[in-house]
Amino acid sequence: MPKNEPSQPIAPSATDHVPRYTPAEIEPRWQAQWDAQPDLYAAEPPNSGKPKYYVLEMLPYPSGQLHMGHVRNYAIGDALARHMWMRGYNVLHPMGWDAFGLPAENAALKNNTPPRDWTLANIAAMRGQMNRLGLSYDWQREVTTCLPDYYRWNQWFFLKMYERGLAYRKKSKVNWCPQCATVLANEQVVNGCCWRHEETIVEQRELEQWFLRITKYADELLRDLDKLESWPEKVRTMQRNWIGRSEGARIDFTVVPMEEDRRGGRLDPVKLNLTETMSEPVQDGVTITVFTTRIDTIYGATSLVLAPEHPLVAEFTAQSPELGKKVRALLQEQKTAREKGDMEALEKQGVATGRSATNPFTQENIPIWVANYVLMDYGTGAVMSVPAHDGRDYEFAKKYDLELKIVVLPRQEHEGGKSEPLLPFTGEDSLLINSGEFTGLGCQEAQRVMAEYAKQHGFGEPSTTFRLKDWGISRQRYWGTPIPMIYCEKDGLVPVPEDQLPVLLPDKIEITQEGGSPLSRVPEFARVVCPKCGGVARREFDTMDTFVDSSWYFYRYADPKNSGAPFDTDTVAYWFPIDQYIGGVEHAILHLIYSRFWTKMTRDLGLVKNDEPVERLFTQGMVIRNGAKMSKSKGNVVSPDDMIARYGADSTRMYALFAAPPDRDLDWQEDGVAGVSRFLSRVYRFALQAMPRVVAGRSQPLPSTLNPLERQLMRKLHQTLRRLTQEFDGRWHFNTCIAAIMELVNDLTAQEIALLSGAVADSVLYAITRNLVLMLQAFAPYLAAELWSQMAENTPLLRAPWPAYDDELAAENVLQVPVQINGKLRTVVSVLAGSDGEHLRAMALQDPKIKTGLAGKEIIKVVLLEGKLVNFVVR
RNA sequence: GCCCGGAUGGCGAAAUCGGCAGACGCAGCGGACUUAAAAUCCGCAGGGAGCAAUCCCAUGGGGGUUCAAGUCCCCCUCCGGGCACCA
Structure with a gap:
């Protein structure tokens, strides 16, 4: 190529006679055609003989507006789906709506629109946006969770779980978001605040609630994480932490009778301000059970510390208003710290109860304290304090000048005869000292031996504790799945019989700001005949957490119209597990752990055969702008509709894939979209100019020997095909795929004049252009469809086989x-x-x-x- | 505190197995076309020195391994995310 010759003529007819690339004209035209073909993206039945591929993007909440995060998510999934079709798979690529939830009620309050109408209108609007983006969904499988034909199966599952004791009701402390006016699951509390209202501090309230026994599966949920090799390690770690299994032991400490404590001088009535007329509050033989992971250090326990809410605390303090007041203060501090989410900053404080308990290993009596750093909802709400070998206990003991006993030494110091490790010493590659018959054992070994010893002697046992709690699903809201239970004065709790499902959500309801379950204010709903005795009864007023809806929606896609069961087992067995699930990492714990639980539960009902719902998980990066997450408050939101109007759907999607690899955060720069749009214009112009030759070349064989230019272009073509094939096979760096296509097009346009004047055979031009269109389809489906139709191909573009690259052709000479x-x-x-x-x-x-x-x-x-x-x- | 990511031109990024650092794109600069502008097209372009040939420096910082390091090893800094008195 001659350089720096400005007078060189540019393709004379180039800009003059070819129509401009106008996505605003091309895209709606194709969209109308696609809309008229409901089977276009339909999966084939299980017996099609093709290998199946289930690609799924997380279903959105129908807020009414797609945001760029959605666009990115769906652009990734759509590129994959289209590619897998070309690869000859039977592809299932569905979409639906997570349509229950509070925003609909808020909107109702604001605009006086019924939640149902608001939600369905939003769905229509967003489906339109998705179609404008050219996404290849099989809408015949659309799932909308707020419709009775879906949520009735939530109720059905609930009844099955109730039968098996997996759904139960209990009164307990629950997280209450004042903003939502409802209860939240543990997973929905983020830093002590509501996951929807990051500014709103979650309160603790005592309420009767329905729970699902997810803890029954805690062990399996943890163990099977090892099987999920194609999940991001990050997500697996997060789930592991969340489940929080820890192995240890439970040990019973016997409370020393009060008389004895008095004699021992530990109970000082003056100091503790005890009233003279106190009765014996705690009977002889009462024990306090502690959970510890370090039973090997039990000879070093110098006190027993209870959570302020521990049931025995009330009894210990019954006689001393002073003590009771202190305990309440401790509890308040703990609550405040937890709500603020910084327990760490909380200074350890406590108060001695004046009572003591006997360490079953040493027979020593050690004082019982109450402290703000011990939590009632983990383990047993009581810990043995070993200041020499636990950082927290050390801190606490220092403050109150409590006794320290060293019972573990690092191996080196043990051998070296030294006896003072740096305290607190928590290393476990160590040996026991001053521990009676266990002296000399290694820590790990001692943990096994001592737990077993405790079990044999009847004062303890090995024990495993989980951080994971049962899933509280009751919500005091209207817009959700009614919980199918009835309260009868005579018969108590009665499940709604299966043949009376669904329990329909009443349409006519006035949404108000009042707290409490809105359904309780709808008499037609509330009043019901008891299925057992026929007497007057009332329904459950609470509705289900919307995470129930999203825990199994992907099964419904496999068999969306089934009216006799949530889905057919064999159909599901064909499609599952999901081959590729794509979504944001923000669902790493909530949605993904519930979904795994639901699958295991459903498997135990005999409905599915797989242990896990998702084979491969991909978590895409966030879309940011000017270094910050897009949000209304920061005023940096870019609307997909704007982008489509200005540059077209193809350019918008393609930019979302081009600007960064999909797993990284993406900085949205509008100039970049313009750049992609310019690129597509060049493709369009080139293809249109070449079209007469391309069409002519379709029926001609490739030359038996290629001339150097033909060779060069074919080489580039196969290099590009190779790059795309390899990226789709695993790494998914679509940014480099698009860059490679750009390079190919740059090579073509650099040779434009030569190409148009016949320097390569028409058949070569055809081969290159055809493959270019196939490669573009995954990223720019509208432009690809337009060019494909101009090429007058017979095969539908989506089913055209993906071309195999030729390493020899791709090799440089x-x-x-x-x-x-x-x-x-x-x-x-x-x-x-x-x-x-x-x-x-x-x-x-x-x-x-x-x-x-x-x-x-x-x-x-x-x-x-x-x-x-x-x-x-x-x- | 613990566990994951990440850091490369003015910007988004590429370099997949240890082998030409900066592909591709954005912004920028110069030119062509135009009465002019937009659009389009052709070129230039990491930093420094030099008329130039050319030389030196450069992938957050410091050390190491190697003929060769953005890439492997050790230490450190900063940024993002998750977990956290979990006994």
């Missing part, structure tokens, strides 16, 4: 080989592909720069990699 002296690049020599190392060495030595560089030097070593590199190591 002249290689540019770098030549280094002492590892520094000095020149590059050209050699023919396949020439041997000696030739390469000779070429390198001939090069004037190398000659100069080597003059007067002694060559110690030559690193010679054929076709790759020469390095002369000299002195």
